Amino acid sequence: MSSGNNLSAARLKGDFDVERLLAELAVLERTQWAAQRTYGEGLEPSEDTVLDWRVLPLRSPDGRADRTDPGGLGLVEYAATPWLEKTPYIRSILDSLPTELRAVRLMSLGVGAEVDEHRDQPYGLAAGWVRLHIPFVTNPEAVLTLDRQPHTWQPGTFWFGDFSRPHSVRNGGSERRVHLVIDAYVNAELLELFPAEFRDRVRWSEVLLNRPEIQLPEDELSEFQSTFAIPDAFLYGEPEELADASGPDRPARLRLDGGRLVLEVDDEPRAALVHLGEGEFRALGWTAERTVKAERTGDGLRLRFRMRHGSRMEETVRSAATAAA
Known part of the structure; x- marks a missing residue:
């Protein structure tokens, strides 16, 4: 991919009804959000994070409601969890995306919580899947620093971030930060949601497009x-x-x-x-x-x-x- 910051983030086509998003978030507040987990070398996730970083999975491996990690290689397909059935507007947004989805999670970063700089691997256009964000709740002091650039994405907007690049996040405000985080496979239709100036800068020979399954008897x-x-x-x-x-x-x-x-x-x-x-x-x-x-x-x-x-x-x-x- 091209070097520099010009491909580290992009606002995608789509603006969503914040009142409807918050109404469905309120429904899910009655459920038990769990600590964020990463995915290790086994078929189960790692231990809970010690940060105030809470997660509610809407899609997960086998639709399991206890999988707050993004998953990885495994034996089962990704599927909707019971929580997604309670959120028809969110489900309609996911259904409208023109690609296959992997994990989808609501992620809440508490007041004062900070995630140190790291990279999410393997993600990005060159790896064949991307991480997309729809903010629900934020504040001016909840800042994502991605490839050395600060971002405070606003509720109801739709964003791509190349999280294979160095990034950190800190919530220095008085209100939590809640984003819908979508892991999606890359295809030509999904890339049409990116702004033209972003697509013009992409080195298309470096994009790994999703290949559909060809079933064998x-x-x-x-x-x-x-x-x-x-x-x-x-x-x-x-x-x-x-x-x-x-x-x-x-x-x-x-x-x-x-x-x-x-x-x-x-x-x-x-x-x-x-x-x-x-x-x-x-x-x-x-x-x-x-x-x-x-x-x-x-x-x-x-x-x-x-x-x-x-x-x-x-x-x-x-x-x-x-x-x-």
Whole structure:
């Protein structure tokens, strides 16, 4: 992507009725908001944050009402939680977005709370999904600093922020800050919501667009069942780590379960796989930022583990033994 601050944030098309947003927020105040969590290396989130940073999930893995984290690779689809059924206006906004959605959360930062500078990875146009915000409640002292630029987005507006860049947030006011935070896959239709001056600056060769699933029949999927060694960096590392052939491997296999291939690592199911075409798969909860491509050989399969960031791709190859081999 282009350097500098010009692509770090953009106000998107769409203005929403603040009174209706606040009315539905009032309905949800009667529920139990929980502490923000991040997503670790297992299938469950990490421990609660110690900050006054409360979350109510509206979409989560399997629609679970206790998942305040954004999720990651897994075995289940993202789905609406029971709280979304109580908010028809918010649901209509989400339904209007022209792309697939991942996690959707209402996030409340309390008075005096501060989140230190960090990056959210992997996010951004080059990673294939973006984080969008609709503010509900704010105050002049609730400031997001993104790529060294301060922002106080106003209620009812619609924003993209490139949170893969350094950012922090501090609520120095006397009122909490509440935003609806939407994780969305990137496609051409979603990008039409961005302002023209933003789109004119985008390096389109660096945008990773969402690829729809191409379903395969079970008899064809069964041919990919195999055992192999998977690079540890592919699961939780960075592209440069995948390129380093000296990194550790873990024992893994692909097996057919419920009409999908499931990736098991260390004898534990880690992710259901989504076929993107030509024998290439991503995990549920991931974009094509990480894929595995299976190629048939004379005595089994050759697996290409790939990690992408825009036009950059790192790849490492492992042999796999099939059940029939």
